[in-house]
Amino acid sequence: MKTKSSILVLVILLIIQGCSLEHKYAVEFARNTSKRNILVFTATTVDKSNLKTYLLDSLENVTDNNKDSLLLVNSDFLNDINDSLFLANYNLGYLKTLKSLGLNVFTSDNVTDFLERDTNNYRINIAQVQLEETLYDYRDEMEIYGDNYYHDFALNSVYLNSWFEVSKYDKHDESKRYVYFATDFATDIPDGKFDYDIFSRKVRYMYNIDSLKVENIYEFAYYTGGEFAMFTFDLLLNSELNNKVPESERTNYWSFDPENGVFYPAGEDRLVPMDK
Numbered sequence: 001m002k003t004k005s006s007i008l009v010l011v012i013l014l015i016i017q018g019c020s021l022e023h024k025y026a027v028e029f030a031r032n033t034s035k036r037n038i039l040v041f042t043a044t045t046v047d048k049s050n051l052k053t054y055l056l057d058s059l060e061n062v063t064d065n066n067k068d069s070l071l072l073v074n075s076d077f078l079n080d081i082n083d084s085l086f087l088a089n090y091n092l093g094y095l096k097t098l099k100s101l102g103l104n105v106f107t108s109d110n111v112t113d114f115l116e117r118d119t120n121n122y123r124i125n126i127a128q129v130q131l132e133e134t135l136y137d138y139r140d141e142m143e144i145y146g147d148n149y150y151h152d153f154a155l156n157s158v159y160l161n162s163w164f165e166v167s168k169y170d171k172h173d174e175s176k177r178y179v180y181f182a183t184d185f186a187t188d189i190p191d192g193k194f195d196y197d198i199f200s201r202k203v204r205y206m207y208n209i210d211s212l213k214v215e216n217i218y219e220f221a222y223y224t225g226g227e228f229a230m231f232t233f234d235l236l237l238n239s240e241l242n243n244k245v246p247e248s249e250r251t252n253y254w255s256f257d258p259e260n261g262v263f264y265p266a267g268e269d270r271l272v273p274m275d276k
Contacts, residue, residue: 022251025244026263029237030256033102036236037117039169040098040107042091043126043162046083050075051134077158078133080214086221090129090160093225094232101233101258124232125165127179131217132159136187142194144203149194151205156212157187160224164271166235180235180271182228186220188212230255231271 050071056062059070072079098105106114114121136157141150160183167177192207234255241250255266 021245021249022241022254023263025241026237026254026256029240030258030261034104036120036122037104037106037114038098039111039114039121039123040095040105041123041125042094042107043087043129045129046087047128047130048072048075048078048081049130049132050078051132075133076156077212077214077217078131081131081217085218086131087129089218089221090225091126093222093227094126094229095225097226097229098232101229101256103233121169122236123165123167123169123177125177126162127165128161128163130159130161132161133157134159136185138187138190140190140192140205140207144194144196149203149205151192151194151207153188153190153209155188155190155209157185158212158217158220159183159185160220162224162228163274164228164232166232166271168239179274181274182231182271184220184224184227186212186216228271231269234266235271 049068052071052075055071055074056067059074062070095105095107104117134157136155138153138155139150140153141148143149162182164180164182165177166180189210189212190207191210192205195204195206196202197204234253237256238253241254252265253270254263255269256263
């Protein structure tokens with residue numbers, strides 16, 4: 001969850017409070033989450049792809065039919081990940097965060113209870129979860145006495161991609177399902193600094209790398225599940241605002257910060273509709 005300074009929170013709060021109609025309905029939505037029922041079909045499988053295709057250059061007997069399996073076998077992380085444990089962490093993070101926001105959350109174990117609810121029903125299907133192993137290009141740079149110095153890294157990284165089917169559910173008239181996408185990634189963590197020798201006027205770059213490990217990816221799964229649950233909450237919030245606030249008065253796609261009880265512009269941190 002993002003941490004914000006008290007000054008930033010105050011500024012953001014003042015911004016949305018100035019948009020009185022948006023603010024009114026946003027607060028109303030956040031205060032009445034217990035009246036909203038969410039049926040979640042959690043992810044049951046995870047697709048894995050190793051995008052480090054340069055590995056094929058050192059492998060023999062590579063054909064189009066076996067290159068994906070060879071890449072997976074020779075991956076640094078994917079082949080060692082236990083799918084069941086990964087999905088358990090991801091689904092737990094997603095469900096736990098939705099519940100922490102006050103929503104009534106139902107799963108496939110209690111569909112009957114969900115169907116007995118008459119209003120404010122939503123159905124969410126985590127249709128696909130994908131892990132992609134690749135390299136992430138990162139540059140650390142610094143200006144020293146007017147000259148620019150940099151050091152480039154090719155960091156090991158794993159992307160977690162998810163697709164969500166979301167619909168407002170009515171037992172008499174099931175609404176259209178909309179598909180949304182979200183992604184995040186974990187990488188090695190470099191810790192470096194430029195050292196300038198004032199006598200020789202030479203610059204050295206010294207660094208350590210906290211390497212990404214399989215256990216980090218399990219933690220990442222839980223964190224990202226919670227992150228995507230927040231995105232889901234924001235989607236429902238903004239859908240409500242779209243229905244109640246005239247388009248001419250909508251100013252932002254808002255995200256909710258439950259820790260501080262305020263709303264702020266979400267930027268790119270959101271579920272992205274796949275039909276656009």
